[in-house]
Amino acid sequence: MAKTILTVDDATTIRKMVSFTLKGVGHEVIEAPDGAIAFNLLQSRTVDLVITDVHMPNMDGIDLTRRLRALPSFGKKPILLLTTESDPAKKAEGRAAGATGWIVKPFSQEQLLAIVARLLPS
Amino acid sequence: MNRWTSNWKGKIRLGWPPLGKNNRTRCSAEFRTLFVQLHAAEVHLERASVELEKQFLATSTELETLTRFGDEFVKQVETLVSLATGNECSNSTLSDAIQLVEQSTAFLVGCHQETDQMLELLRNYNAQIEHLLKVETELQSTMLPLKFVQTLFKQESAPLGHGIQEMFGALTHEIEELHNQVRDIFGTKFKQLEQTHETIGQVINQMVRQAQSLRQATAIHKAKIEASIETLKKEMTSNQQRDARLGQVSKDLADDVGQIVMGLQFQDIINQKLQHVRSALPQIEAKFNEFEAASDPAAASKPLQFLHQSCRLEAEQLQTAQAELAKVEASIQSGIQKVLGRLTETDSQCLSLGEFKLLTTSFDGMVQVLVEMIGEVRELVAATVASAAEAHEMLRPLGSLASDLTAIVRSMSSRIHLIGLNAQLQAARAAQDRRGAGLEVLSARTSEISEETNRISEQAATQLDAVAAGLAESVKTLGQLHADAQAQQTLMNEQGRTHEQALHAFRDNALETLRAMGASMDDIRTQTHRTLESVRFAEFHQVTLPALRTPLAAIAGVAEQWLEAHGAGTVQASLIDGFKRDYTMASEHRVYEGFASADGLSVSTAPTAESDANREIELFDDPPAGAEPALALPVGQTAETTPTVPDATPASASDLGANAELF
Numbered sequence: 120m121a122k123t124i125l126t127v128d129d130a131t132t133i134r135k136m137v138s139f140t141l142k143g144v145g146h147e148v149i150e151a152p153d154g155a156i157a158f159n160l161l162q163s164r165t166v167d168l169v170i171t172d173v174h175m176p177n178m179d180g181i182d183l184t185r186r187l188r189a190l191p192s193f194g195k196k197p198i199l200l201l202t203t204e205s206d207p208a209k210k211a212e213g214r215a216a217g218a219t220g221w222i223v224k225p226f227s228q229e230q231l232l233a234i235v236a237r238l239l240p241s
Numbered sequence: 242m243n244r245w246t247s248n249w250k251g252k253i254r255l256g257w258p259p260l261g262k263n264n265r266t267r268c269s270a271e272f273r274t275l276f277v278q279l280h281a282a283e284v285h286l287e288r289a290s291v292e293l294e295k296q297f298l299a300t301s302t303e304l305e306t307l308t309r310f311g312d313e314f315v316k317q318v319e320t321l322v323s324l325a326t327g328n329e330c331s332n333s334t335l336s337d338a339i340q341l342v343e344q345s346t347a348f349l350v351g352c353h354q355e356t357d358q359m360l361e362l363l364r365n366y367n368a369q370i371e372h373l374l375k376v377e378t379e380l381q382s383t384m385l386p387l388k389f390v391q392t393l394f395k396q397e398s399a400p401l402g403h404g405i406q407e408m409f410g411a412l413t414h415e416i417e418e419l420h421n422q423v424r425d426i427f428g429t430k431f432k433q434l435e436q437t438h439e440t441i442g443q444v445i446n447q448m449v450r451q452a453q454s455l456r457q458a459t460a461i462h463k464a465k466i467e468a469s470i471e472t473l474k475k476e477m478t479s480n481q482q483r484d485a486r487l488g489q490v491s492k493d494l495a496d497d498v499g500q501i502v503m504g505l506q507f508q509d510i511i512n513q514k515l516q517h518v519r520s521a522l523p524q525i526e527a528k529f530n531e532f533e534a535a536s537d538p539a540a541a542s543k544p545l546q547f548l549h550q551s552c553r554l555e556a557e558q559l560q561t562a563q564a565e566l567a568k569v570e571a572s573i574q575s576g577i578q579k580v581l582g583r584l585t586e587t588d589s590q591c592l593s594l595g596e597f598k599l600l601t602t603s604f605d606g607m608v609q610v611l612v613e614m615i616g617e618v619r620e621l622v623a624a625t626v627a628s629a630a631e632a633h634e635m636l637r638p639l640g641s642l643a644s645d646l647t648a649i650v651r652s653m654s655s656r657i658h659l660i661g662l663n664a665q666l667q668a669a670r671a672a673q674d675r676r677g678a679g680l681e682v683l684s685a686r687t688s689e690i691s692e693e694t695n696r697i698s699e700q701a702a703t704q705l706d707a708v709a710a711g712l713a714e715s716v717k718t719l720g721q722l723h724a725d726a727q728a729q730q731t732l733m734n735e736q737g738r739t740h741e742q743a744l745h746a747f748r749d750n751a752l753e754t755l756r757a758m759g760a761s762m763d764d765i766r767t768q769t770h771r772t773l774e775s776v777r778f779a780e781f782h783q784v785t786l787p788a789l790r791t792p793l794a795a796i797a798g799v800a801e802q803w804l805e806a807h808g809a810g811t812v813q814a815s816l817i818d819g820f821k822r823d824y825t826m827a828s829e830h831r832v833y834e835g836f837a838s839a840d841g842l843s844v845s846t847a848p849t850a851e852s853d854a855n856r857e858i859e860l861f862d863d864p865p866a867g868a869e870p871a872l873a874l875p876v877g878q879t880a881e882t883t884p885t886v887p888d889a890t891p892a893s894a895s896d897l898g899a900n901a902e903l904f
Binding site: 128130131132133135136139140143174203204205206209223224225226227228229 | 294297298301302305308495498499502503504505506507509510512825826827830
């Protein structure tokens with residue numbers, strides 16, 4: 120069943136690749152170039168999953184995660200951090216903020232689809 | 242993202258404190274020249290990075306189009322294979338049509354067998370009728386003496402009393418009546434029987450002719466059908482193999498595209514690495530300024546040690562980025578070529594287009610053959626219906642004639658029998674009066690003739706009974722054959738037309754799909770070239786990155802020379818440890834670890850490959866603040882900490898791989 124997924128990344132190529140991969144299996148994908156725009160967007164739109172970069176201008180992915188978790192309307196929806204980061208401290212920070220998972224770039228399409236399928240069973 | 246905003250440009254102090262040593266002046270001048278180069282390279286890097294991102298985006302866009310064309314092509318191939326085989330082989334358009342023709346041909350073959358049996362019976366009946374027709378002569382010759390007996394009765398009874406004369410007069414009258422009846426029977430009914438004989442002969446001749454013609458046509462169709470079935474079976478087997486290959490092609494295509502998708506993500510990865518390198522440059526510039534401000538060689542050594550180490554380290558980071566980008570470029574190009582290669586292979590191998598075209602479009606193709614066969618078999622069935630109807634109509638009245646004749650012959654036989662008995666009775670009464678010895682003899686003779694006539698009649702009646710029953714059975718069989726043939730004709734008319742339409746639709750679909758596939762392959766080839774042309778990263782990794790790396794390496798070299806000339810060590814432990822904070826990517830860690838290890842620096846704080854915390858994909862199993870519940874991934878493998886350039890087929894679908902970790 121098609122789900123709506125928000126991909127947040129300041130790198131257009133990454134957003135395109137996430138979108139390309141997920142649209143390929145029928146999901147609807149919306150994009151935001153940073154955390155602040157994503158947060159504003161989520162005030163008016165409902166999504167099933169957020170996949171966000173960590174380092175971004177205006178609002179980073181961890182801050183976005185923290186703010187979304189504070190929203191009662193966002194609830195327990197999964198948030199994946201998709202990043203070049205391998206820093207354990209950063210990962211722990213993401214986890215503490217309420218992220219559901221952590222993916223280091225480059226992701227393989229197969230892996231991303233498998234994780235999304237686990238997080239969003241039809 | 243650019244979180245390490247560069248702020249060192251234009252801040253290099255061009256003045257050099259008068260330390261009084263020529264080598265220091267020379268060294269300073271070299272540094273300045275190199276820093277100018279470094280600055281120029283960084284300015285160029287900023288522009289080139291923007292250009293590189295555009296090129297990556299262009300490749301992404303072209304890849305999406307290529308993938309769409311590839312998906313369309315694979316769907317078209319699936320459609321074609323599905324057309325040929327159906328979901329199940331036994332339900333395909335071709336095999337359904339063949340089944341109809343096969344069934345109708347089997348029906349015709351069955352008709353031939355029944356016709357043969359019928360002909361055998363009819364020939365037999367006709368032989369019996371022929372024999373019955375001879376009964377006429379036999380009866381005539383048997384009954385002929387009665388004429389004389391009749392005259393003699395008159396003569397012998399004439400001298401006798403009136404009563405006797407009356408008795409024998411009545412007897413002779415009955416004999417006369419019998420003669421008249423026999424004449425009537427032979428004049429009408431046996432004539433009709435003769436005509437029946439002729440009619441059956443005509444039916445036999447007609448059935449023989451039609452059976453021969455139908456048998457020949459059926460034999461031709463049987464041969465055609467057997468050949469078609471063999472071709473179809475081969476085609477279906479080969480289509481099933483194609484179907485399996487197609488599934489593999491789709492998977493391989495997904496893998497190839499996956500390889501390209503992974504490669505395209507390196508724009509972001511390399512961009513971040515370059516930002517980390519650029520964030521180190523202000524510190525390098527600051528150390529250079531410290532060097533220039535130093536009052537003596539000892540004070541100058543420490544900043545130069547930093548310059549030496551940091552420039553070497555950044556040069557190595559750039560070297561890694563350069564190598565990664567070159568590998569990514571090759572990987573993306575190879576992925577695109579593989580996509581084209583697989584689709585081309587699918588086009589040629591999976592379809593075996595020559596075969597399929599023959600099957601669907603050529604004049605002698607199977608569709609054409611089947612459509613013609615359906616038409617011809619329909620005509621054959623119609624001919625069978627007509628033939629059965631005609632034979633049925635001709636034979637139907639014959640059975641009742643035979644029955645009528647049997648009844649008449651039996652009545653005649655009974656009448657003769659009575660005449661015989663009556664003659665015996667009258668002869669006995671005449672004998673009692675001792676006046677009719679001659680009459681007694683005549684009565685005995687009449688009785689003998691009567692018995693003989695009775696025997697012949699009974700025999701004829703029995704034969705006629707058999708013929709009548711046989712003819713009635715044959716009429717019934719022909720009626721059934723006619724009804725069956727009509728039912729088959731109806732089936733052929735209804736299903737035949739449906740199958741003809743399905744076959745035409747099949748051919749039209751196949752032709753349209755083949756045409757669309759040809760167009761798709763053209764699109765794919767064009768798009769492949771467009772996508773390949775968009776992959777232009779060479780200048781970046783061959784010119785832009787070396788332009789930045791070269792002055793850094795040279796600065797490290799000049800610093801090393803100076804330090805060696807002044808007897809200072811080139812390495813100072815923990816001098817550049819602060820850089821570690823920026824090396825947040827696994828590959829950067831690795832470069833740093835290698836560098837630090839070579840220089841005997843501490844690497845204890847760097848993340849290691851074995852560290853569970855460093856798994857590259859992780860789903861948190863205990864997310865705070867009401868996040869989703871635990872999800873665990875198979876983590877039995879050793880995590881690969883380096884974002885590897887894709888050059889191999891990704892792991893299987895059930896394996897989330899080293900890049901995936903669910904907390």
